[in-house]
Amino acid sequence: MYINRLNLRAFGKFINRKIHFSNKFNIIFGENETGKSTIHNFIELVMYGFDEDTSRYNKYKPWNSPVYKGSIEIADEEKKHIISRDFLLDTIQVFKKTNETKENEYSVEGIGVPGEHFFNINRVSFNNTVSISQLGNKTEKELADELKNKITNLSNTKDEDISIDRIMQSLYRIKEEAGSENNDKTLLGQYSLRLEELRNAKESSMNSNRQVMFLAMEKKKLQSKIHELNMKIEEKQKEISDYELFLEKQKFLRAQPVKKEIDNINDELKLIEDDVTNVSAEDYKEASETESSLASMKNDKQRLIEEKEECISELELIESDLSNYIPEEFDIDKLNIDYDIYKANNEKIDTLKMKMKTGRESINSINIDEINNFINDYREVEELNHKIEINNVLTDSKNYELMKKFGKKQRGISLFTGLLGTAFISAAAVSCYFAYFYNNFNYYYGGIGFLIGILFYAFSWRKRNIAINAKKEIESMECEFADYTLSNNELNKQKDEILKRNNCQDFNSMADKFQEKSKEKNIYEEKIKLLNYDDITFNEIAADNKKIEERLNNNLKTLNLSLSEDTIIEINEAYKRKDTVKLQTEELNKKIEQINRDITRLDKEINFEQRRLEMILQANGADDVEVFKKAVELNEKYKELLNRREYYEKILENIIGSTDYYELKKRTLNVSDEVKEIDKQDIQLSIFKLNEEKTKLLQNINDIHHEIRDIEDNTRSLAEIEEEISFYEEKTAFFKNKIKVAEIAAEKIT
Structure with missing residues (x-):
């Protein structure tokens, strides 16, 4: 497995930079600050990501790009993989390629650290073996621990090839070479001084x-x-x-x-x-005045003709007026009196009709049979209530209780007086015994107790008889009470049936309803009486009105008019204006004659002015006044x-x-x-x-x-100073680690 290609999409100073490698020995070289260390760190960070130290993250974050990512393509003889890491989002994706086209890439899940997955090596081993940084070789704590373990193991094996003295001398030589930070002549001292100078230069x-x-x-x-x-x-x-x-x-x-x-x-x-x-403006002025005069005369003539026609139309209208057909012997006052009576009777008839109709509707709305049945039921319930009240009086429990108390009291008195009588007789007997036994006459006075005892016995017997009679009376009352109770139950049952039939809850509600029904019945009877009276009155008025109507129709027949209120009003108005219409007719005839005379005079004047206008137009070569006017206006307009x-x-x-x-x-x-x-x-x-x-x-x-x-x-470049500071810090850390490892190894060996 080898690295085939680097794609620095946005990392450090590189933007969209691709670097290809072959499956052989590859060397990247260049001047200072060209990005060799950036590429070296890019490979480590894509494989293992950033650790908790944020300095490297900020160092390589691009300044001129919103993204912060890149990818590495690794390959072997059979397959290729692309490792893509987004440093900004801290995400990683691994794709497997089957050929060179992008469509044949597919994602591989479950790979968190590609360096460990593909090369089977962790970050520490990678940094101390495969990866050698720019500033030299160095070991870290984990590698020192591994070295210490190896030395200890070899020591425990007693191998002859291993020399403890040589190891101790080597360890001492390492410490001597490194020296101390406080000694300016040693490497560590010189590095510390240089670091201080660089930090001041950086500031x-x-x-x-x-x-x-x-x-x-x-x-x-x-x-x-x-x-x-x-x-x-x-x-x-x-x-x-x-x-x-x-x-x-x-x-x-x-x-x-x-x-x-x-x-x-x-x-x-x-x-x-x-x-x-x-053309002459003066001639035009004269012609214009003449034409205006002619137009005025023609207008006057036309106005007179129209006025004459109006007078003729008005005369015809007046001649057709009703007042011209009313005879001299016509009695208008009698006509008005008869019509007023006729009209008043009609109003009465209409009122009676409406009243009778309303009365019949009101009577029909009352169910008199229902009212009578309810009244009969009420009276029956009233009678049942009366019977129930009598039975309640007879079965009054108060008398029964009093009688029981009375009988009990008499029995008590009888018992008490009997006991007293027995006590007095016993005392009298004892007194007589003592008088006889002691022969003392005074003791015989105690014999009076016999008399008192007998009196108490008699009184007790009387009270006993009264108590017995009271008991019999109570038994009799109990029998009567049972009879009356049974009777009351029957009466109440009948009463409830009647109340239920009439939709009443109790007798009081039925009594209220009875009052309403009684009023309705009285109203019904009064309406019947009023309806009969109105019927008689209606017939009398109708008969009188028929006679008056015949008389009115006979009077109107001479004028070819029918009987109505408008006709009567029209006749009265025509009768009032009869003389006025006659006078108007005479005046209109005189006005028409005067108009005829005025029209004749205007015809003569119009003919004269017409001939005068024609002469002026011929002199100025104009056909009419309008053409003459346009010619004059055109001349005036041209000058203006x-x-x-x-x-x-x-x-x-x-x-x-x-x-x-x-x-x-x-x-x-x-x-x-x-x-x-x-x-x-x-x-x-x-x-x-x-x-x-x-x-x-x-x-x-x-x-x-x-x-x-x-x-x-x-001023020196800040990047150069930081690069040199990083170099000396790494060198210092390297020598410190070497000293520490040597000290630990020496301690373990000894």
């Missing part, structure tokens, strides 16, 4: 670079200011040029309508100069146009002077119509000041350019 170079960048920024600012000054100068110069052209444009704009007016006048003169004739042309030519000369109008138009063709007013002298002074400022800035830029060139000439 100085960076300061110089910052100063160059600052000067470059200042130079850029000054160039920007010069650009702004150039723009301002050009703007001022253009402003003056535009203003001068604007002044000429203003002249042209003022002259343009004048020139246009002159051209229009010339066009009009060319059109009418062939038609100009010699000549005067106007002369006037406008003087105005044009005052505006543009001796300058040719068309030359002025050509110069100002693309000039704007609006330019602000300026002071030309002030603007020229501003341009002079701006040029002075521009000269100073150019001198400053030239000074900055020389200063930058001097700094760059006297």
